[in-house]
Amino acid sequence: xxxxxxxxxxxxxxxxxxxxxxxxxxxxxxxxxxxxxxxxxxxxxxxxxxxxxxxxxxxxxxxxxxxxxxxxxxxxxxxxxxxxxxxxxxxxxxxxxxxxxxxxxxxxxxxxxxxxxxxxxxxxxxxxxxxxxxxxxxxxxxxxxxxxxx
Amino acid sequence: xxxxxxxxxxxxxxxxxxxxxxxxxxxxxxxxxxxxxxxxxxxxxxxxxxxxxxxxxxxxxxxxxxxxxxxxxxxxxxxxxxxxxxxxxxxxxxxxxxxxxxxxxxxxxxxxxxxxxxxxxxxxxxxxxxxxxxxxxxxxxxxxxxxxxxxxxxxxxxxxxxxxxxxxxxxxxxxxxxxxxxxxxxxxxxxxxxxxxxxxxxxxxxxxxxxxxxxxxxxxxxxxxxxxxxxxxxxxxxxxxxxxxxxxxxxxxxxxxxxxxxxxxxxxxxxxxxxxxxxxxxxxxxxxxxxxxxxxxxxxxxxxxxxxxxxxxxxxxxxxxxxxxxxxxxxxxxxxxxxxxxxxxxxxxxxxxxxxxxxxxxxxxxxxxxxxxxxxxxxxxxxxxxxxxxxxxxxxxxxxxxxxxxxxxxxxxxxxxxxxxxxxxxxxxxxxxxxxxxxxxxxxxxxxxxxxxxxxxxxxxxxxxxxxxxxxxxxxxxxxxxxxxxxxxxxxxxxxxxxxxxxxxxxxxxxxxxxxxxxxxxxxxxxxxxxxxxxxxxxxxxxxxxxxxxxxxxxxxxxxxxxxxxxxxxxxxxxxxxxxxxxxxxxxxxxxxxxxxxxxxxxxxxxxxxxxxxxxxxxxxxxxxxxxxxxxxxxxxxxxxxxxxxxxxxxxxxxxxxxxxxxxxxxxxxxxxxxxxxxxxxxxxxxxxxxxxxxxxxxxxxxxxxxxxxxxxxxxxxxxxxxxxxxxxxxxxxxxxxx
Ligand code: FES
Ligand code: FES
Numbered sequence: 034x035x036x037x038x039x040x041x042x043x044x045x046x047x048x049x050x051x052x053x054x055x056x057x058x059x060x061x062x063x064x065x066x067x068x069x070x071x072x073x074x075x076x077x078x079x080x081x082x083x084x085x086x087x088x089x090x091x092x093x094x095x096x097x098x099x100x101x102x103x104x105x106x107x108x109x110x111x112x113x114x115x116x117x118x119x120x121x122x123x124x125x126x127x128x129x130x131x132x133x134x135x136x137x138x139x140x141x142x143x144x145x146x147x148x149x150x151x152x153x154x155x156x157x158x159x160x161x162x163x164x165x166x167x168x169x170x171x172x173x174x175x176x177x178x179x180x181x182x183x
Numbered sequence: 184x185x186x187x188x189x190x191x192x193x194x195x196x197x198x199x200x201x202x203x204x205x206x207x208x209x210x211x212x213x214x215x216x217x218x219x220x221x222x223x224x225x226x227x228x229x230x231x232x233x234x235x236x237x238x239x240x241x242x243x244x245x246x247x248x249x250x251x252x253x254x255x256x257x258x259x260x261x262x263x264x265x266x267x268x269x270x271x272x273x274x275x276x277x278x279x280x281x282x283x284x285x286x287x288x289x290x291x292x293x294x295x296x297x298x299x300x301x302x303x304x305x306x307x308x309x310x311x312x313x314x315x316x317x318x319x320x321x322x323x324x325x326x327x328x329x330x331x332x333x334x335x336x337x338x339x340x341x342x343x344x345x346x347x348x349x350x351x352x353x354x355x356x357x358x359x360x361x362x363x364x365x366x367x368x369x370x371x372x373x374x375x376x377x378x379x380x381x382x383x384x385x386x387x388x389x390x391x392x393x394x395x396x397x398x399x400x401x402x403x404x405x406x407x408x409x410x411x412x413x414x415x416x417x418x419x420x421x422x423x424x425x426x427x428x429x430x431x432x433x434x435x436x437x438x439x440x441x442x443x444x445x446x447x448x449x450x451x452x453x454x455x456x457x458x459x460x461x462x463x464x465x466x467x468x469x470x471x472x473x474x475x476x477x478x479x480x481x482x483x484x485x486x487x488x489x490x491x492x493x494x495x496x497x498x499x500x501x502x503x504x505x506x507x508x509x510x511x512x513x514x515x516x517x518x519x520x521x522x523x524x525x526x527x528x529x530x531x532x533x534x535x536x537x538x539x540x541x542x543x544x545x546x547x548x549x550x551x552x553x554x555x556x557x558x559x560x561x562x563x564x565x566x567x568x569x570x571x572x573x574x575x576x577x578x579x580x581x582x583x584x585x586x587x588x589x590x591x592x593x594x595x596x597x598x599x600x601x602x603x604x605x606x607x608x609x610x611x612x613x614x615x616x617x618x619x620x621x622x623x624x625x626x627x628x629x630x631x632x633x634x635x636x637x638x639x640x641x642x643x644x645x646x647x648x649x650x651x652x653x654x655x656x657x658x659x660x661x662x663x664x665x666x667x668x669x670x671x672x673x674x675x676x677x678x679x680x681x682x683x684x685x686x687x688x689x690x691x692x693x694x695x696x697x698x699x700x701x702x703x704x705x706x707x708x709x710x711x712x713x714x715x716x717x718x719x720x721x722x723x724x725x726x727x728x729x730x731x732x733x734x735x736x737x738x739x740x741x742x743x744x745x746x747x748x749x750x751x752x753x754x755x756x757x758x759x760x761x762x763x764x765x766x767x768x769x770x771x772x773x774x775x776x777x778x779x780x781x782x783x784x785x786x787x788x789x790x791x792x793x794x795x796x797x798x799x800x801x802x803x804x805x806x807x808x809x810x811x812x813x814x815x816x817x818x819x820x821x822x823x824x825x826x827x828x829x830x831x832x833x834x835x836x837x838x839x840x841x842x843x844x845x846x847x848x849x850x851x852x853x854x855x856x857x858x859x860x861x862x863x864x865x866x867x868x869x870x871x872x873x874x875x876x877x878x879x880x881x882x883x884x885x886x887x888x889x890x891x892x893x894x895x896x897x898x899x900x901x902x903x904x905x906x907x908x909x910x911x912x913x914x915x916x917x918x919x920x921x922x
Contacts, residue, residue, distance in 0.1 A: 050300065061299075066219035067212020071383040071433070072465045076852035079383060107212035120210040124202060127818045130826065131684025132209030133383040133433030139210055155624050161860040165852065167383050167434050168684050170825030171863045173818075 036100045040065065041109025049096040055089075056080040058096035059106060067107040067136050071165070078164030081137040081144075082106045088144040090163075107136035110143060119143045122181035123174075130168035138164045142178050151182050196697040197880055200818035203689055204706070205682070217403040217430025218387035222458035225389070226255055228444070228451050229302035229461070231292040231309045232470060233284035236320065236540040236845025238313040240282055243292060248308040253297035255455045257309060260291075263450065265419030271409070271441050271545065275336040276506040278417050278446050284313070285331055285505035286543055287846040288470025295451040295459050318540040318845035322502035323479070325349040325537040332538060337507050343768040351503045351536040352511040354518045356771030358590045361531030365485035365493035369565040373482065373558035374911040375894075376839030377502070378475035378830075380547050381857050384433015386471060387462040390448035397424030398449045403432040405439045407679045407709065408716035417446045418453065425449070429709035435683035436830070437546030438472045440721055441508050469850035473508045473545030474840055476501035476536070478517070480558040484565075490572045492581045494529035495522040495590070499555065501544070503536045508545030510536040515656060516551030518771065522590050523559035524601045524649040524784050525581035530590040532771070540845040546721055548830060549650065549890040556648040557912060560895035564902070575609045578647055589779075592772040597781045598873045598883075604808050605647055608786035611806035611867055616641055627792050627799040629861055638796035641803075642904025647786045648892030651779035652875075652884045653724040657765040660780075662728035663715030665707075665755040666695070666740040674699050676736075677707035677755075679717040680729040685886060686819040687725045693815055694730050694879075698737035715757060723783065723884020726815060731758035731879040761877050781875050785809040785888035787828075787896035790864075793904040798916030800904075802832055802897060806867040812875040812883030824889045825866050829858045831893025835901075836862075839913050 037046045040063060047062035054073070059065045059082070069079035073092045080091040083105040091104075110117040116124070119142045129135050138161065145152060145160040152160065157178050166174060195201040208214035233240075245257040260267065260281035267281070268274045280291045292309050296302040319328045330348035337351050338344065345353040388402030397420060404410050407427045415425040432439070444461035451459040463471055478501045485494040499517050503510035518534035547553075567574040582602040585595050617625065619636035628634055654660040665677040676695045682688040688706055695704050707713055718728055735756040743752040764775030790804040805828060814820045837856045841848040849855045874881020894912055902909050905919055 057299075060219075065212075066215075069216070069384070069433070070218065070462075070464075071385065072852045074465065074851060074853055077383065107210075111211060116207070116210065120207075123210045124206040127200070127202070127206075127822055129203060129206045129209045130686070130822055131382070131384065131432060131434040132205065132214060133216065133684075135209050136212045155622055158860045159624060159630065163859075165383060165857060165859060167381055167436070167830075167857060168826045169822055170827075170829035170858075170866065171860045172825040172866055173822055174860070 034097060036096050038099050038101060039103040041105055053096045054092050055094040055096050055099045056091035059091060065106055065108055069133055069136055071133060078141060079134055079137040081140040083140060083144060088141055107140055110139065117143060119146065119181045122177040126173050126177035126180050128169060128173040128177040134164060134166040138166065138174060142181060146182055193696040193700050193702045195693055195702060197693050197815050201689055201693060201816055203686060215431050216384050216433050217401060218384060218462045220389040220401055220430055220460065222389060222391055225458040225460055226295040226297060226455060227299040227302040228293055228295045228448055228459045229306040230290050230447060231306045231311065233280065233287060233289045233291055235284055235313055235315050236287045236318040237316040238284045239316060240280060240284060240291065241312040241314055244310040247310060248294060248305040251301065251305050251308055253301035254294060254305045256295045256451055257305065258293050258450055258454060263417055266416040269413045269417055269442060269446065270506060271508055272511060273336045273507040275332055286540055290447065293447045293451055295455055320539060320541055320845045322500055322537050322539050325539050331505060337511055341765055341768060342511065349538040351507050351538055352514050354515055354534045354771055356518050356530060356532040356590050358592060359529035361494060361496060361529050363494045363529040366488040367569050368483060368485045369562060369569050370483045371562055371565060372910060373480045373561060375478045375554050375557055376913055377477040377542065377544060378547060378834045378838050379469060379840055379855060380436040380438030382434030382436055382438055385463040385465060385468040386443035388430055388444045388448055389458060389460045390452035391458040392452045392456055398452055399426045399428060400445055400449055401428045401430040402445055403430050403439060405435050405681050405683060405721055406719035407681060407711045409719065410442060410445050411711050413442055414445050414449060418449055426710065426712045429681055432681065432683040435720065436548045437550065437721055440546045440719060441473050443471060465852060466850045470847055473543045475547035476503065476513055476544040476554065478554040480555060482558050482562050484562045486566055488570065490570050490577045490580050492525050492527045495527050497521040497532045499534040501536045502539050502541055504539060504541045504543035506543050508543055510544065513551040516651065517555045519591060520552045520649065521555045521559060523563065524583045524647055526583055526587050527590060532590060541842055542840055542847055548827065549887050550722065552648065552650040552891045553894060556891045557895045557898060560646040560899065564899055575605060575645055578605050591766060591778055593777045593779065597877055598812065598875045599782050599784055600810050600871055600873045601784050603871060604784050604786045604810055607869055608788055608806060608808040611788060613643060613788065613790055614804050627794040627801040628797065633797055633799060634794050638794050639792050640795055640904045642791050642793065642900045644789045644896050644899025644903055646892050646896035646899055647784065648888060648895060649782050649784040650887050650891050652781040652783055653727060653760050654722055655763050655779045657763055660718060661757050661759045662717045662732040663755055663757045664732035664736040665714045666736040667753045668740050668744050668751065670749065670751050672701060673703040674701065675705045675707055676733060677714040678729055678733060679709050679711060679714050680725050681709060681720040683720050685720065685823065686816060687720060687729055689819065690726050690815050691729050691733050694733040695737055698734055714755060723887045726884055727878050727882050728758060730882055732756060734879050781877060781883060783810050783883045783888050785892045787892045789896045789900040791897065791900040791904055793901060793919060795905055796920055798920030800836055800901060802864045804864050807889065808869045808871060809885065809888055810871045810873060811885050812878060813872050813881040814870055815882055820870060820885050821868055823885045824868050827886060827889030828866060828893045829863055831890045832862065832897055833858050835894045835897035835912050835914060837913055
């Protein structure tokens with residue numbers, strides 16, 4: 034089936050099979066592999082994107098459901114003129130090791146700061162609890178979020 | 184400009200908290216992981232795996248799968264072009280099973296198709312007729328069961344000869360007079376479940392035929408050259424016809440030491456003449472790689488009334504699963520460290536790794552030391568209680584240091600500041616209890632809102648753990664690096680050290696900047712094509728080995744340039760750490776100066792809160808002091824410690840591969856939980872820089888000690904909070920409440 038949507042501000046289209054997830058559609062059809070697949074079950078948050086401004090796990094959304102909607106992926110967060118402040122903070126805080134969780138965490142953090150510009154530590158933990166990271170123990174990720182909030 | 188001034192100008196030298204070069208591409212999504220690679224004309228591979236833990240394979244029918252749309256190949260055991268088996272240390276594992284499957288998830292066939300979904304359907308359409316056999320699922324009875332490997336592939340390699348069936352390796356360490364009795368004795372039996380590495384980036388790779396009979400494999404791995412040396416014989420190719428290149432790696436933690444898709448993908452690529460990509464999903468990742476060995480440990484500690492350890496007796500059983508992988512080295516480590524970082528003149532340590540039909544086990548961060556640290560530290564606390572001595576004081580009285588002797592007879596010559604690590608960890612102030620009422624998210628049970636604080640008890644625990652750095656027991660452990668100096672002053676550094684997220688690429692650059700005095704340095708891609716073996720990104724060895732190799736190559740390159748008076752130079756150097764020697768197979772005593780080249784130690788203090796009515800636990804705070812030799816990149820060292828603790832916390836509280844008759848029951852992140860942002864406490868870290876005399880710049884590896892010590896320290900805090908003995912990890916709610 035033909036899917037038409039806006040991704041990172043651009044009109045895009047591609048063919049998907051009926052059961053195809055938005056994650057697979059972005060990665061394999063639109064050549065946007067920034068969103069990661071670490072579980073395909075909504076458990077890890079590595080595939081997080083914004084769908085009409087709302088944080089979702091793109092592995093749990095069908096490509097068909099995104100037809101006609103607007104998607105922002107990690108590739109589109111920063112815009113043409115450089116890094117998004119959250120991306121800058123992740124680099125500066127040393128919050129990246131293997132980085133497989135990073136695209137999802139960056140998108141989730143951007144969504145958090147959008148709705149709560151100065152989150153408490155509890156809020157940060159709760160907001161990011163759906164994004165697994167196996168490398169960092171989260172400490173430097175929390176540093177990055179606090180840094181980006183400033 | 185003089186060389187001296189130039190050197191000072193190069194930023195990002197050793198000792199600085201340098202930002203990772205790959206951080207920007209990783210935050211923008213541009214960084215290419217192995218699962219992100221593609222090539223034109225690429226097919227997708229998939230693997231048919233045994234649903235049984237143990238079965239005879241009666242027949243395999245491929246016609247239906249081959250007839251499906253888009254399918255290009257279905258390959259079986261007989262299609263393996265070269266050697267039919269492979270293995271990290273012993274080639275005992277079939278590339279594809281022939282007549283017998285020995286574990287749930289064992290690969291039986293591989294397929295390639297145009298689309299991933301077509302490949303999945305083709306795999307499902309391969310008709311394998313199995314005759315299920317009884318699974319050997321009880322490691323304690325494995326040595327009485329019919330052999331899974333009648334040809335005994337691990338025997339005759341200098342290990343103790345053990346005629347029992349299903350023994351991977353039996354090691355006995357006999358030191359002093361193990362019959363020596365002290366004034367007091369404490370005994371305990373401890374158990375650890377099997378843990379998964381659970382790296383976030385599942386196994387993946389791309390195999391590309393070169394059109395001349397050879398193949399290039401781009402893969403997420405920990406050791407490029409040892410992959411090549413396993414892949415090439417199975418393909419019937421010469422080593423140089425197989426080039427392994429590092430695809431971006433989404434974490435490793437030991438789980439990528441054994442092969443995953445390398446041979447399978449290369450077979451499909453060579454057979455179809457097209458690039459083939461294989462990406463495991465999470466379930467396949469869980470069943471498709473080795474795990475941390477589950478263990479059962481019997482310990483007896485004998486001491487004087489003054490609290491001096493006299494004799495430690497141990498029996499250790501680890502379950503290696505169906506194939507050898509690195510079980511022989513894991514049991515050796517477990518036995519070597521069974522007494523903890525303490526002086527003890529008399530010991531009898533008996534360790535066995537067995538084959539079973541349970542999920543195969545191999546390397547995971549901490550590698551044998553995690554298991555015995557948990558048991559030995561519990562024993563030290565029990566001994567302290569028995570003697571009425573403060574547990575920290577008891578540890579200090581016995582702390583191992585330079586000049587002391589390990590139970591293997593090895594006299595410690597390098598750095599091991601155990602007493603200082605203990606003293607400083609015990610001095611980190613523990614935060615006061617947080618008053619009630621408080622946000623439920625900061626109570627056991629968290630957002631589940633299960634308590635308002637009634638039934639919540641606080642506990643404080645302490646533990647010390649140590650582990651070897653680099654490979655041991657006579658392994659010829661080396662790392663190559665190549666440095667090219669251009670006439671324009673710039674440099675290129677090649678090293679095949681696998682960057683798995685730990686930051687070795689940064690270490691290589693820091694060393695090169697330090698030695699060459701310039702920051703105009705390019706790091707070549709990690710590949711077998713341009714430089715010799717780096718050895719494995721494991722055993723906390725890569726920083727030491729890569730630093731040594733890059734330093735040596737840089738110095739040789741500068742000398743060569745001076746000699747030639749300025750022309751382009753291109754030199755390669757191989758670094759080796761001081762040699763180690765095997766243990767005597769009968770006595771477990773060193774046959775030379777040392778079996779381990781160096782050791783690192785960490786101590787940890789942990790505060791927990793436990794809702795004793797519901798059995799729910801929360802780690803509130805952790806303070807740790809770690810001996811790091813020299814911190815090449817202090818911020819990255821902290822990151823390793825924080826991440827290592829998270830994995831130890833997982834094993835202490837929640838992570839376990841559950842099986843029934845050898846079959847994994849929880850192969851998903853829904854059922855196998857790893858710590859989230861809500862589970863990790865704040866961590867206070869102090870580093871001790873006591874340079875390792877035999878290491879370049881005095882460095883030690885830093886990745887494993889935090890994982891080794893944290894499971895033990897958290898368990899100690901849980902015991903303090905609950906008053907329960909808690910002999911097993913992970914500690915589940917039912918071990919605390921509702922028993
Ligand atoms: S891949 Fe979507 S939540 Fe894990
Ligand atoms: S940095 Fe590796 S999973 Fe988060």
